[in-house]
Amino acid sequence: MDVVPNYPAATALQRLENTPREIKYEPHLDSALDYETLNENVKKVQYAVRGELYLRASELQKEGKKIIFTNVGNPHALGQKPLTFPRQVVALCQAPFLLDDPNVGLLFPADAIARAKHYLSLTSGGLGAYSDSRGIPGVRKEVAEFIERRDGYPSDPELIFLTDGASKGVMQILNCIIRGQGDGILVPVPQYPLYSATISLLGGSLVPYYLEESANWGLDIDNLRESVAQARFKGITVRAMVIINPGNPTGQCLSEANLREILNFCYQENLVLLGDEVYQQNIYQDERPFISARKVLMDMGAPISKEVQLVSFHTVSKGYWGECGQRGGYFEMTNLPPQTVDEIYKIASIALSPNVPAQIFMGLMVNPLKPGDISYEQFVRESQGILESLRRRARLMTDGFNSCKNVVCNFTEGAMYSFPQIRLPPKAIEAAKKAGKVPDVFYCLKLLEATGISTVPGSGFGQKEGVFHLRTTILPAEEDMPAIMSSFKKFNDEFMDQYENNWNHSRM
Numbered sequence: 001m002d003v004v005p006n007y008p009a010a011t012a013l014q015r016l017e018n019t020p021r022e023i024k025y026e027p028h029l030d031s032a033l034d035y036e037t038l039n040e041n042v043k044k045v046q047y048a049v050r051g052e053l054y055l056r057a058s059e060l061q062k063e064g065k066k067i068i069f070t071n072v073g074n075p076h077a078l079g080q081k082p083l084t085f086p087r088q089v090v091a092l093c094q095a096p097f098l099l100d101d102p103n104v105g106l107l108f109p110a111d112a113i114a115r116a117k118h119y120l121s122l123t124s125g126g127l128g129a130y131s132d133s134r135g136i137p138g139v140r141k142e143v144a145e146f147i148e149r150r151d152g153y154p155s156d157p158e159l160i161f162l163t164d165g166a167s168k169g170v171m172q173i174l175n176c177i178i179r180g181q182g183d184g185i186l187v188p189v190p191q192y193p194l195y196s197a198t199i200s201l202l203g204g205s206l207v208p209y210y211l212e213e214s215a216n217w218g219l220d221i222d223n224l225r226e227s228v229a230q231a232r233f234k235g236i237t238v239r240a241m242v243i244i245n246p247g248n249p250t251g252q253c254l255s256e257a258n259l260r261e262i263l264n265f266c267y268q269e270n271l272v273l274l275g276d277e278v279y280q281q282n283i284y285q286d287e288r289p290f291i292s293a294r295k296v297l298m299d300m301g302a303p304i305s306k307e308v309q310l311v312s313f314h315t316v317s318k319g320y321w322g323e324c325g326q327r328g329g330y331f332e333m334t335n336l337p338p339q340t341v342d343e344i345y346k347i348a349s350i351a352l353s354p355n356v357p358a359q360i361f362m363g364l365m366v367n368p369l370k371p372g373d374i375s376y377e378q379f380v381r382e383s384q385g386i387l388e389s390l391r392r393r394a395r396l397m398t399d400g401f402n403s404c405k406n407v408v409c410n411f412t413e414g415a416m417y418s419f420p421q422i423r424l425p426p427k428a429i430e431a432a433k434k435a436g437k438v439p440d441v442f443y444c445l446k447l448l449e450a451t452g453i454s455t456v457p458g459s460g461f462g463q464k465e466g467v468f469h470l471r472t473t474i475l476p477a478e479e480d481m482p483a484i485m486s487s488f489k490k491f492n493d494e495f496m497d498q499y500e501n502n503w504n505h506s507r508m
C-alpha cells in the first residue's frame, strides 16, 4: 500500500499513471501556515508602536474608558482636519462625472477643477487604472521639479519611484540590499521600528549606533566608527546606513556639518545612505532649517557627489498634510547604477502599481498652489495654522515633561514626538520585575490605566541599558494639551512619590 501526501496533485499523478492502488491519506502534520512552521523571521519581528500598550489601550477603550492615543504619528486620528484644496482635487478625480456637471463650479473652485483635469490627463484611465509600477510619469516629473527647487540641483524623474507610503519604499530598498544574516544595516538608536522590524523580517542584522541624549540626540561619528568596527569583528558586512532627519522618536534636526560628516563616512566605508526625510516639513526651531542629504551630497562635489549612493524617502503622511491613510510616498535614487535601478523597477512591478489616488496627493504636495491662485490664501492659512500649532504643542509638551519629577526631555526640534527620559527609582524597577514587565512598560501601563494616555515605552525604540523613556506624539489637540500634561504630571509625581522613598539622583 502506498502512502501519499494529502494533496490533489498526488491523486492526479496516480490517475495519470493509471495504476489503481489503495491509497491511505496521512493526517496533516505541519501546514505551512501553522504557527510552529511559520517563517522564523516573521516570528522574530517586534513592533512596539502597536504592541502591548496599544492592545491594552484598545481593550480599555472597548470597556468605555476615554483613551488618548499618542502611540502613532497619525494626525487625522487626533482631530487634524484635511487641507481643503487637495481633497477637492482628489474628490473630482475620484468622481470625474462631476466635472461634466454644469453646477461643478458652484461647489469647486476653478483651480481645483483645473488641477483635477490635469491629473486625470496624466493617468491612463483615471484613478481606477493601474499606473506604471514606478508611478505616473507626470507625477514623478512634478516630484523631480520639487527636489530641484528645494536643493538647487536637477533631479531625474526616472530615478524617482512612487510608493504606498514611505514604509513600502524603505522595505523595497532594504529587500534589495539584505542578502542574509551577514549583511548589516546601521540604524540610529533610539530608532523607528520600521527599520528593526524590516531588517528582522528580511533576515539581516541591525547594527545600532547610539544617538547622544545629553547632546540633544546628536550623532557622534566616533560612535558610528565604533559600531562598524564591532559589527565587522562579529563578521558582519555593513552595507548601508539609515538616518532619520528630523528624528523619530528623538525629534532632532541634523546640521549641515553633521550631514557632511555622515556622507564622508559613507564614502570612506562604501555604505549606501538611506535618508528618511519624511518629517522635512515638521521643523519647530529656526537655528537648523531642514537640509536634505542630497543637497549636502551635491554641495560636497566630486568624487563624493558622484559616488556615494543615496536613497531618500518622503511621504504625504507627515508635514501639515498628515494624510497617513492615503498611503502616498516616494523614493529618489542618487548614484545607483542603471542595472540596479532596473532590478528595483522589476521588483516594484510585482505589485503592479502604487496606489493611484495617493500619487495625486503626492503630486499636490510637491506642486502646491502658488500666490495668485484662487485657493492659495486658504491653503496657506490652513497649512500654516497646522504647523504653528504643532510648534506651540512641541513647546507645551517639552515644558510639561520637564516640570515633572524625575523626568527630563530634550526639546522637540522637529518631527511629531516627545521622548522624555523617565528616571525610575530602584523600587519601581523592582516592582516591574515582580510584575514580569520591562520597567518602562510597567510605567507606561500604569500611566495608561490612571490617565487613559496611551504612549509607547522607550524599549520599543532601543535605548541604553538601564535608561528608560517613553514616546508620545505631540498631536493631541492644542486645547486639550494643558489638561493632558497636568494629568500626566499628577500621575507621574504620585508614581515617583510612591516608589521613591529617599532615593536621590542627578537629573541626567
Ligand SMILES: Cc1ncc(COP(=O)(O)O)c(C=O)c1O
Binding pocket: 073, 164, 165, 166, 167, 168, 192, 194, 244, 248, 276, 278, 314, 315, 316, 317, 324, 327, 328, 329
Ligand atoms: C521615520 C519614519 N519613516 C517612515 C514612516 C512611514 O511613513 P508612511 O506613512 O509614509 O509609510 C514613519 C511613520 O511614522 C516614520 O516615522
